[in-house]
Amino acid sequence: MGMLRQLLGLQEAANASEGKVVEGQVATLQYRLEESLAQLELSRENAGWMRMSEQYAQEFTREGLNKAAEMGRIFGIANPIIKRGREIRHAYVWGQGVTIGARDQDVNDVLQAFVDDEGNREAFYGAQARQQYEGCLFDEGNFFLAHFTNPLTGRVKVRSIPFDEVKDVITAPGDKATPWFYLRQWAEVGADGKDVQMKAYYPALKYQPRMKTIRIDGTPVIWDAPVRHVKVNAGNGWKFGIGDSYAAIPWALSHKGFLEDWALLMKALAKIAFTTSSKSTGAAQAKRAQIQSLGGMPAGSTVSMSDDQKLEAVPKSGATIDSESSRPLATMAASAMGVPVTIILADPGQTGARATAETLDLPTRLIMQARQELHTEVYRDSIGYAIEQAVIAPQGPLRRFGKVVRDEDRLTVAFNDPATATVEVVWPSLDEVDVKVLIDAIVAADGLPDMPKLPLIKLALQALRIRDVDELIDKITDADGNLIPTDTTAGDVAATAFRNGQDPAAALK
Template structure:
């Protein structure tokens, strides 16, 4: 059988070639996309590993070391703490101050409790908690309410102990539990009669999130005990969407702080190397040059006794014919310490601070006013962190008030209703009392006190602003610490102004005109007179 080949025309060859080219272009495009996908997958894997729970442990350890050992990181954290907490904060409850619903008394009792000052309300605790956000990126506060009277004690929980966050399976923004792993020291009877030995034991417990209190509360979940009476409040910063934990404030500044400190170290070594030899002596024989060098060195003044100088600086380099010693040419090279200022600026940017403040130096072209002026972005960033802490304080105080209502012998009365949709309890104070928790921060960029007092005096002449508000603003402008005590002494139980120069009869008449009970005002005047006596 004979098979005849069909001749291929030129048009068919061109069509086949174009088809092959198109196929190759698609293959190359697929290869490019595949390589790009692998690159993104690699970056995603690195991100997951870097910010996993174990990865965060390594990050926080580095941040903790740098917060202690690095002058740049240490000063940056202290500056942030000073801007945010340096002027203090005032808290008060403005609703329900009349007996028996004195919400402010419950708030003040919690805030002034020495146990709570150790962990949350004192200046030292506030500094430590802000530093925890800078070094760990996370702050955990555990609550321990008294089941009888509702008095609440708080304690901070180390970030290293909280290993996982269990979220609502249908809402990742709704935390339910925090898995805590910690080491406890157990005292138990020893082998010898009457002796005691200590043993370390690792424990795993689950703490509910503040506000999460479902109707069914099992004692254990997957064999892990649940501490329903010890909820935890989690504060996280620099957290991306979908992340369970925050990232430290100093994390972005770490590499630049190391680079700047390395630059300064190299600069110091270079200056020391350049200052080692100050004289060059040559001779026809090396031995003759060395003897001349010894004679010259003995005649030169010694630098060993000068502060900040090394004893080997300013030496004489002596050598014979055929040898030479010279420094590497420095023409066009910049070896001054200010050359590393851009590195310090990057570290300052990572901390959200101006480089002039971070280095405590306005620079060669700056002035003192430049170093002391707070720019608008810095004020806004510090105020944003204040707002975060204000929300935390409000959440803590809300919980304290709720526990006082829930406890059988608590100072407050109200109702507790379970919201079936959110699975959270809603506490309402009796008597339709609306709680208003105020967190008052002094302004970061303070106004001139003289100008502020002048403005308040002029405002008082309008007789529009209430006198208690004007008194409070005036006391703050003058730097008074006990503002609330002074205002309470000059107002009645309802917060109305009492003229200190008026007698009891005038106060009773004013109360009658307002529709209040005049007897209450008179009784208060009599009590004040007895206290003074």
């Protein structure tokens, strides 16, 4: 106690003669007291930050991520705000489709066969698969795409792995940005009809070490099924991402609760529309019976009452709550999902306008374009792997296009012409530009000297929103991918094919 008094300067004040404290001692005491309070406040804030950090560290464990993913999936179906945000993001990113192709004709044939494969379309490259893929990123923040590879022919089949089955990510020592393996645990139905617990490691898509271990701690490694992991909203060094809807769910719940309370209040106010009073109990009972008998009368009827009776409407002016008051809650949910509130609510309301509700502002458009860029990288990685395997495999269709090159833990292909392996992923513009303006610009570019015709044709087809552009391009290009001139005769085509060592009859088909 004495030490505390000395720390705050009270001991010095107590020893002063006649209980008087000089002005300098008061200033010292005040300074020490403020300094002590500041230290206590700082200590409290530090403890708060520590508790907050510990809370989020526990929340984003694998178990916490599983719960967040489960919550995202449920609200993506059951909550109107979250469900509409899910659909809007998919529509903005994928609604206009995407064009994928390669510059070389032979490489493009392998690419289109890979993308158009029935199983691959169902798993990843088809319209329904794209919706599920974007939904996984919205609900869970993660997507795992396994590439099952035939080492003899180089054929690749892609299949998705559920997020709940991937338990851990093994990264390179000292490098959290370089994944090596994904630990998967799942159940399969055995021959006896019972579930069999399975466990395996899958290598990362770009991890191909020279020495391949068969097992890790007794668990087998499936080297012929490398995985491409897509994650969003991940912090630095995180193994997993978290869904787009995670930050929006609390506000969507608040919006839902507000509307439920408002509907309950409106229902309660509608229970009693009029009140009446009487001077005696008997008169009140008789009046109650008469009022109940009026329930079947049509609207607009009249009633005659005596002077001692009164019938008046229940006042609602002070009891009503405007339902538009929930709009700020919906705005918070919409901002968390990166979508304007006018579009989330499907109604511009009093504070919006039709033009606002039907167009994208610049930040929203850039958000959607950033997600498209992410998908472009994923497409190039997945398709690039399939093209590389067509070169590496002993019976691959692209063996003559390059040679295998090892770069530490990466097995790549050095193409004879690097441009032949370029995968082009083209997204339609999110801006509503008049088609006539685009076509006029393409026609103007056609008049420039040394401007190649084929890229302009592709741009024109994309501006006209033509589906399957690659199939149309195949019809107007030769075997080498060069544009066939419109003034070329059938004899010229047959002669060119003969000089190139090809079948002239097949060239005329």
